[in-house]
Amino acid sequence: MIEVEVKGYADDKVFERVRESFRLIRKEYHEDTYYQHPCRDFSKTDEALRIRVRRFNGHFEAFLTYKGPKLDSVSKTREEIEVPIEDPDAHARILEALGFREVLTVEKVREKYYVEKGITLTLDEVEGLGKFVEIEALTDDREKVPELVEKLRGILLELGVTRFERRSYLELLLGKGG
Amino acid sequence: MIEVEVKGYADDKVFERVRESFRLIRKEYHEDTYYQHPCRDFSKTDEALRIRVRRFNGHFEAFLTYKGPKLDSVSKTREEIEVPIEDPDAHARILEALGFREVLTVEKVREKYYVEKGITLTLDEVEGLGKFVEIEALTDDREKVPELVEKLRGILLELGVTRFERRSYLELLLGKGG
Numbered sequence: 001m002i003e004v005e006v007k008g009y010a011d012d013k014v015f016e017r018v019r020e021s022f023r024l025i026r027k028e029y030h031e032d033t034y035y036q037h038p039c040r041d042f043s044k045t046d047e048a049l050r051i052r053v054r055r056f057n058g059h060f061e062a063f064l065t066y067k068g069p070k071l072d073s074v075s076k077t078r079e080e081i082e083v084p085i086e087d088p089d090a091h092a093r094i095l096e097a098l099g100f101r102e103v104l105t106v107e108k109v110r111e112k113y114y115v116e117k118g119i120t121l122t123l124d125e126v127e128g129l130g131k132f133v134e135i136e137a138l139t140d141d142r143e144k145v146p147e148l149v150e151k152l153r154g155i156l157l158e159l160g161v162t163r164f165e166r167r168s169y170l171e172l173l174l175g176k177g178g
Numbered sequence: 179m180i181e182v183e184v185k186g187y188a189d190d191k192v193f194e195r196v197r198e199s200f201r202l203i204r205k206e207y208h209e210d211t212y213y214q215h216p217c218r219d220f221s222k223t224d225e226a227l228r229i230r231v232r233r234f235n236g237h238f239e240a241f242l243t244y245k246g247p248k249l250d251s252v253s254k255t256r257e258e259i260e261v262p263i264e265d266p267d268a269h270a271r272i273l274e275a276l277g278f279r280e281v282l283t284v285e286k287v288r289e290k291y292y293v294e295k296g297i298t299l300t301l302d303e304v305e306g307l308g309k310f311v312e313i314e315a316l317t318d319d320r321e322k323v324p325e326l327v328e329k330l331r332g333i334l335l336e337l338g339v340t341r342f343e344r345r346s347y348l349e350l351l352l353g354k355g356g
Contacts, residue, residue: 037276039217049276066272081275083268090261094244097259098215098227 001138004145006152008161010131015123017159018133022113022121028056032106033092034170038099046070046078048170049100051088062088106169115155126169133161179316182323184330186339188309193301195337196311200291200299206234210284211270212348216277224248224256226348227278229266240266284347293333304347311339 031053042048046069054061061084068079085091096102107127115121115135124132135152139145153164165172209231220226224247232239239262246257263269274280285305293299293313302310313330317323331342343350 038215040277047275049272064269064272066275068275079275081268081272083263083265083272085261085263087261090259091242094227094242094259094261097225097244097246097257099218 001140002142002145003136003138004148004152005134005136006149006156007132007134007165008156009163009165010123010133010161012131014133014160015131018113018121018123019111021159022115025112025114025120026056028054028110028112030054030106030108030110032108032170034103034106035095035100036103038101043174048168049095051085051092051095053088062086062091064091104170104173106173108169119152119155121155124169129169129172132165132169133159179318180320180323182315182317182326182330183312184314184327184334185310185312185343186334187341187343188301188311188337188339190309192311192338193309196291196299196301197289199337200293203290203292203298204234206232206288206290208232208284208286208288210286210348212281212284213273213278214281216279221352226346227273229263229270229273231266240264240269242269282348282351284351286347297330297333299333302347307347307350310343310347311337 033051035049035051036042037047037049040047048065048067050063050065050067052063052065054063063082064085065080065082070078092102109125111123113121113123118139119135119137121133121135124134126132133156135155137148137152139148156164167175211229213227213229214220215225215227218225226243226245228241228243228245230241230243232241241260242263243258243260248256270280287303289301291299291301296317297313297315299311299313302312304310311334313333315326315330317326334342345353
């Protein structure tokens with residue numbers, strides 16, 4: 001399965017249009033802590049290691065996620081291995097004992113919306129970065145990717161998005177800090 | 179809490195005496211896979227990273243465990259951080275993607291016995307190494323450690339143990355392999 005994602009900058013108006021047009025699936029709070037490898041420069045290898053703590057409807061879930069380098073220069077396709085973890089603090093202590101260092105924590109409020117079968121949209125309010133809208137579709141046909149990207153961009157343009165962004169929130173925050 | 183452990187080589191007779199003298203708590207099957215750090219030599223730093231898969235009474239449990247260096251030269255006391263994991267295969271894939279390499283897997287059948295309040299004994303049949311008996315007590319009083327060690331050694335001697343061993347099964351297996 002290939003995940004096709006398009007992300008753009010948003011504002012209050014874009015958020016309003018989304019809230020009026022689509023059905024809310026749920027609202028989540030994310031605390032994503034990213035780690036630097038003890039002897040590999042993830043910013044050069046294009047990898048990431050993250051502990052995500054997710055809260056929604058009174059639930060609490062945590063995940064450890066490894067993201068491999070992007071597989072090509074056009075899409076954001078990459079290997080991703082994600083496992084649920086019960087005790088994120090103890091996991092963080094193990095990572096630190098092994099020499100992994102916390103880079104930073106990305107905090108955001110995420111609203112997830114249903115657009116149509118196979119397409120979801122998220123409104124993200126990211127601490128320190130502002131508002132974003134991201135739209136996502138899944139396909140198992142690699143040849144359909146360019147067409148899908150155009151469709152997703154079209155939906156964002158219609159919602160009033162004028163500026164797109166390929167970089168992750170982590171990259172944006174690191175770029176900001178210098 | 180300080181964990182005081184004494185381990186010795188055993189044979190069929192020692193196993194029989196234990197089975198006749200103490201109450202079996204449970205029988206477990208362990209598959210312990212040890213990993214080498216991508217840029218640190220654990221055999222020199224005296225650390226270990228392990229995924230343990232434990233089966234007993236039809237149950238299945240898995241843990242990720244970091245063991246820090248021994249804190250002194252006499253006892254086996256060391257920092258240990260252990261977390262339950264749901265999907266040991268996916269965890270192993272994350273470790274490998276991060277550059278950790280499998281060193282070897284220690285397989286054993288463990289029988290756990292109750293000796294008296296605060297003291298447990300285990301019979302281990304370790305694949306490739308043979309039979310061992312280990313006795314363990316907990317105390318929160320550091321000054322009582324030497325006295326406890328003597329008591330535990332005494333119990334093993336009475337059971338017929340003549341040779342003690344401080345090294346871990348991993349160390350013994352690695353020494354064996356060359």
